[in-house]
Amino acid sequence: MVATESIRLRSYLFNYPVNRPRRLRSSVLIRNMVAETMLRPDDFVMPIFVREDINEPEPIKSLPGQYRWPLNDKLINFVDQLVSSGIRSIILFGIPEHKDEWGSSAYDEHGIIQRTIRFLKDSFEDRLVVMADVCLCEYTDHGHCGIVKKLPDGRYIVDNDSTIELYAKTAVTYAESGVDVVAPSGMMDGQVKAIREALDRAGFSDVVIMAYSAKYASSFYGPFRELQPVRLSLVIGVVTKWTRGMRMRPLRRSPWTLMRALT
Numbered sequence: 001m002v003a004t005e006s007i008r009l010r011s012y013l014f015n016y017p018v019n020r021p022r023r024l025r026s027s028v029l030i031r032n033m034v035a036e037t038m039l040r041p042d043d044f045v046m047p048i049f050v051r052e053d054i055n056e057p058e059p060i061k062s063l064p065g066q067y068r069w070p071l072n073d074k075l076i077n078f079v080d081q082l083v084s085s086g087i088r089s090i091i092l093f094g095i096p097e098h099k100d101e102w103g104s105s106a107y108d109e110h111g112i113i114q115r116t117i118r119f120l121k122d123s124f125e126d127r128l129v130v131m132a133d134v135c136l137c138e139y140t141d142h143g144h145c146g147i148v149k150k151l152p153d154g155r156y157i158v159d160n161d162s163t164i165e166l167y168a169k170t171a172v173t174y175a176e177s178g179v180d181v182v183a184p185s186g187m188m189d190g191q192v193k194a195i196r197e198a199l200d201r202a203g204f205s206d207v208v209i210m211a212y213s214a215k216y217a218s219s220f221y222g223p224f225r226e227l228q229p230v231r232l233s234l235v236i237g238v239v240t241k242w243t244r245g246m247r248m249r250p251l252r253r254s255p256w257t258l259m260r261a262l263t
């Protein structure tokens with residue numbers, strides 16, 4: 001596989017002047033004609049952060065132009081503008097009033113996201129695809145994406161298997177509220193299987209799962225940390241989110257990947 005790729009790369013690099021890639025970049029029309037990817041408003045999903053204890057939109061300093069939204073007509077007006085401009089999909093993130101060790105507001109049938117889904121579906125029906133993030137970090141008082149457990153040796157971990165049960169429970173309450181797509185973001189092993197089985201068991205085989213299958217251990221998430229007014233617990237500071245994001249260093253280095261990265 002790697003050998004074939006290096007032959008392709010060599011023929012690409014050394015066929016000059018027969019091969020002049022600049023020809024296909026020479027004008028806007030030609031670039032558009034050969035573009036492999038075209039982006040339309042339908043391709044975009046707008047993240048929307050809904051906060052339980054506010055009545056007015058609240059600016060997010062680290063993401064200029066973005067707001068935390070209250071669950072009222074102001075949110076409806078904003079989503080209406082999106083739909084009119086051709087953006088027909090949104091993904092919801094919740095900021096609840098009540099947080100606890102187990103993130104119980106995430107799977108409360110009267111939780112902020114469950115109510116928001118019902119509110120938006122009543123207003124927009126099939127004109128809008130409603131997705132909802134499935135994770136516990138917005139809902140736990142320690143800010144981690146799952147249940148924190150103390151090991152016999154005194155270390156703390158985010159416990160994978162008890163956490164995915166709660167993701168599944170959360171996804172079912174979203175489905176009961178009318179969500180179209182659930183989006184697990186906690187990077188727990190087995191999360192998609194657990195959610196799929198729970199949804200199917202509850203009769204929601206049509207609900208789509210969109211997992212953030214590749215989420216990297218990266219500081220690019222910095223601005224998002226301001227979204228939820230949470231401090232990653234100092235008490236359990238030894239637990240790190242870095243163990244769940246994928247490594248930035250790829251397993252196999254393809255010359256094509258490197259070339260794309262460098263051009």
Ligand SMILES: [Zn+2]
Pocket residue numbers: 135136137138144145185186
């Ligand atoms: Zn999370």
